Amino acid sequence: MIYSDFDPKPVFREYRRLIGDGEVGGKARGLAFAFNTLKGTPLESCVEFPDVNYVLTTEGFDDFVSDNGIETLLKESLSGQEENTEDEFAQELFEKVASAFRNGRVRPSLTRDLEAAMEAIGDFPLAIRSSSILEDSRKLSFAGKYSTRFSANRGPLADRTVLLVNAIKEVWASLYNPAARAYRKKHGLTDSDESMAVVIQPVIGREHNSMYYPEIAGTAFSKVYRRPSTRIRKEDGVMRFCFGLGTRTVDRLKANVSYLSHPMLRPQGNLPADIAMTSQSEFDYIDRGSGRFMTGALSEHLPFLLREHKLASAFIEIYAENLLYWAGSDQVSNGKPVFSFSNFPRRHPRFFSLVKELCSFLEERMGMPADMEFAYDTEREKLTLLQLRPLASYEEMARVSIPEVREENVILKGNRMVSNGRLENVHHLVYVDPSVYGKDATFYEVAREIGRINHKLSGTNYILVGPGRWGSTNPKLGVPVRYNEICNCGCLVEVGILESDYTPELSYGTHFFLDLDVDGTLYLPVFDGMKGNVYNREWLASSFFEQKRHPAVRHYTGNFSVLLDGENEVGVVISNDPPSK
Numbered sequence: 001m002i003y004s005d006f007d008p009k010p011v012f013r014e015y016r017r018l019i020g021d022g023e024v025g026g027k028a029r030g031l032a033f034a035f036n037t038l039k040g041t042p043l044e045s046c047v048e049f050p051d052v053n054y055v056l057t058t059e060g061f062d063d064f065v066s067d068n069g070i071e072t073l074l075k076e077s078l079s080g081q082e083e084n085t086e087d088e089f090a091q092e093l094f095e096k097v098a099s100a101f102r103n104g105r106v107r108p109s110l111t112r113d114l115e116a117a118m119e120a121i122g123d124f125p126l127a128i129r130s131s132s133i134l135e136d137s138r139k140l141s142f143a144g145k146y147s148t149r150f151s152a153n154r155g156p157l158a159d160r161t162v163l164l165v166n167a168i169k170e171v172w173a174s175l176y177n178p179a180a181r182a183y184r185k186k187h188g189l190t191d192s193d194e195s196m197a198v199v200i201q202p203v204i205g206r207e208h209n210s211m212y213y214p215e216i217a218g219t220a221f222s223k224v225y226r227r228p229s230t231r232i233r234k235e236d237g238v239m240r241f242c243f244g245l246g247t248r249t250v251d252r253l254k255a256n257v258s259y260l261s262h263p264m265l266r267p268q269g270n271l272p273a274d275i276a277m278t279s280q281s282e283f284d285y286i287d288r289g290s291g292r293f294m295t296g297a298l299s300e301h302l303p304f305l306l307r308e309h310k311l312a313s314a315f316i317e318i319y320a321e322n323l324l325y326w327a328g329s330d331q332v333s334n335g336k337p338v339f340s341f342s343n344f345p346r347r348h349p350r351f352f353s354l355v356k357e358l359c360s361f362l363e364e365r366m367g368m369p370a371d372m373e374f375a376y377d378t379e380r381e382k383l384t385l386l387q388l389r390p391l392a393s394y395e396e397m398a399r400v401s402i403p404e405v406r407e408e409n410v411i412l413k414g415n416r417m418v419s420n421g422r423l424e425n426v427h428h429l430v431y432v433d434p435s436v437y438g439k440d441a442t443f444y445e446v447a448r449e450i451g452r453i454n455h456k457l458s459g460t461n462y463i464l465v466g467p468g469r470w471g472s473t474n475p476k477l478g479v480p481v482r483y484n485e486i487c488n489c490g491c492l493v494e495v496g497i498l499e500s501d502y503t504p505e506l507s508y509g510t511h512f513f514l515d516l517d518v519d520g521t522l523y524l525p526v527f528d529g530m531k532g533n534v535y536n537r538e539w540l541a542s543s544f545f546e547q548k549r550h551p552a553v554r555h556y557t558g559n560f561s562v563l564l565d566g567e568n569e570v571g572v573v574i575s576n577d578p579p580s581k
Contacts, residue, residue: 002367003390004138008032012055019113022059025197026136027129030388034372037365038385046354048384050201054117058133058195060110061172068104073097074176074191090178090484101173106165114168115161117200118153123160124202125212125286126151128167130174131197134189136389138368143514144250145183145483146196147174150203152212152291163291164200172196182484186519203245203286204375204384208308211296213285214375214384215309216351217246221391222359223369224259225419225517236261237359239352243315243339244283245293246373246386252472252512254280256341260356263345267417276319279338298337302327311378314347315339351376354383362388392518402563405574411560412465412493412573413534414526420566421522423490428457429556429573431540432466432479434497436552443475449550451485461490463560463573467497471512483515491522491562493573498529522562524571532570539575 011032012018024032031053038044065071074097130146149167153160174180175196184190205214218241223234232238237260242248249255256279259265266275280298287294298305298316306312306328316327320335327337345352355374362370369391375384400422411429430453437446450464464470468478470492478494486492516523528535545554564571 002365003033004367006033006036011036012053017052017054018057019054019110019117020057020059022057022062023133023195023197024055024057025131025133025199026142026389027131027199027387028053028055028197029131030136031199031385033366034362034385034388037362041361043358043361046383047358048382050204050384050386052121052202054121054200055131056110056114056168056198056200058197060106060168060198061175061196063107063110064101064104064169064172067107068100070097070100070104073100090181094177097176098170098173101169102166104169106169111161111165114164115157118157118161118164121153121200121202123153125205125288126153126164126167127199127201127203128164128171129199129201130171131199132175132194133197134184134194136387138390139392140183140187140518141371141389141392141514142180142183144512145174145177145180147171150286150293152286152288154288154291168198171198179483182487183515186487201386204386205245206377207288208304210287210289211285211294212288213244213283214246215378216241216243216376217374218242218249218255218376219246219371219373220260220355220359221369221371222363223391232259232262232265237356239355241376242280242283244285244296246375247284248280248282250373252469252478253474254278254477256280256339256344258341258345258352260352260359263349263352272319272322272324275324275340275342276336276338279340281336281338283339298339302337309378311347314343314378315341317342348378348381350381351378351383358383358385366390392514399567400563400565402565402570402572405572408536408539409575410534410572411536411539411575412495412524412526413532414493414524414571415532415569416527417523417525418564418566418569418571419523421491421562421564421571423461423463423522423562426461426463426490426560426562427557428460428462429558429560430457430462430464431545431554431556433540433552433554434467434495437467437479438476442550443480446550446552447475447479447481447485449548449553450479450481453548453553453555454485454488458488460488462488463491463493463562464489465493465495465573467495470494487515487519489521491524491573492516493524493526495535496525496527496530498527522564524562524564524573534572543575 008024008029128149135142147170149170151163151167205212220239222237224238239258240249240255242255257267282295282297284295313326317324317340318327318335318337371389371391373387400420466479470478471481472478526535527533545556559576561574
């Protein structure tokens with residue numbers, strides 16, 4: 001049976017993992033489909049699932065909203081938002097709604113059901129994940145729009161149940177956050193079209209002293225729609241993975257990208273300096289003592305990780321004197337340790353072949369391209385499948401020819417990671433000046449200002465230009481915008497400044513790029529100073545612009561075109577206006 005015809009509820013009902021009589025939502029559906037599909041196949045012995053997956057159906061959410069009078073508050077907030085859709089106002093409304101969820105009471109019968117589930121699960125750390133009815137559909141993924149909460153799951157059963165209930169309420173409330181509402185509006189949906197189920201599953205990993213994490217976690221895709229080179233075929237697939245909890249693979253943080261047909265190919269280049277700049281140097285874990293989600297620096301934990309992970313030399317190296325050294329080498333006493341994964345394809349070829357085989361198998365059985373999340377243990381050579389969903393397609397345009405353009409009219413030009421695309425007669429270009437951004441700690445003020453402009457430019461397909469990785473949760477890597485703050489953008493240009501850490505990355509597999517794919521937003525990275533790239537500071541300095549509230553943000557008006565020739569890997573943003581005299 002193909003994915004679109006699959007009914008997941010009998011699977012959870014058979015194993016007594018269903019709480020309530022409502023819908024189970026997208027995440028639960030994907031897990032049940034994968035479980036059923038792999039049974040009895042050769043891959044069954046190579047792929048595991050979390051030992052326990054409970055699903056709290058939408059019935060719990062609907063009862064909670066009704067019992068606590070939240071519907072009235074929602075109606076008032078909807079009425080108010082129709083009058084004022086500024087992002088700040090939307091955020092204020094969400095905070096009121098979220099407070100109502102936090103303070104609301106859950107039915108005693110549901111609390112008893114959740115307590116029974118906690119007894120069955122045991123005291124493993126938990127991931128409490130959204131599984132809404134619209135989530136992970138064929139057309140819309142809603143990736144990153146709703147919450148996942150972690151629980152260390154320690155202490156008496158009653159206390160652990162309270163922590164679970166509180167986490168569930170936060171996941172429920174996330175249905176109404178500004179980014180989710182903007183996403184629904186963008187795609188012609190309303191709040192009433194949506195409801196929230198929840199998946200409760202153990203976090204896959206091992207305990208290392210008080211730190212709990214998987215060795216490898218990542219996402220994989222059976223198709224790759226945005227490629228760094230014509231050598232990579234769309235059908236070959238791609239994977240993005242990291243050391244520790246997989247949060248770094250879905251956020252625009254540093255992680256490793258491998259094309260399944262060319263595992264040794266590095267999109268960022270093979271020079272030691274490039275590898276060191278773009279490699280993960282921190283990892284995420286759950287602190288079992290405090291119960292908190294934590295981030296650790298590799299430099300502080302290196303000796304411990306070398307002891308704990310027998311095969312660490314396959315993925316950890318030290319960058320020093322413009323070279324990469326084995327992490328346990330006595331040749332270097334001072335350097336920067338990074339999760340380079342340089343030797344990983346050679347030392348663990350089975351990992352790459354298994355992911356490739358699994359992607360192809362799931363795509364065939366689903367009847368559509370597949371997107372999955374996983375964890376992997378190098379010693380056991382076992383992959384645990386955490387999520388499966390349809391991969392939102394990106395319809396690449398027909399080949400674009402770039403005409404001869406006067407040099408002074410080329411504002412931006414790039415020659416890496418270019419897909420075919422065209423935007424013409426665009427009248428707005430919004431620019432964040434890299435020389436001003438980051439000079440102080442006003443990163444989030446820049447992001448909020450972009451949000452205000454994005455709201456005003458609705459329907460214009462404007463061009464957005466600025467430093468580094470937009471949407472990163474680390475503002476030092478790029479402007480930390482949310483989806484609702486850039487959802488009206490027609491083309492995003494990320495500018496890389498070699499002397500800083502503002503490095504564009506084709507973060508395929510992140511929530512950010514999945515949104516670009518679904519929305520049909522063009523993307524162009526420009527690397528200042530690199531051959532074949534143009535970052536026309538003179539045009540940006542001499543052309544008239546409106547200075548916005550934050551000094552880093554400029555708004556240019558004129559007639560602009562974006563022309564992306566994916567076959568020749570050249571993309572340009574040009575001004576069609578005559579040069580100013």
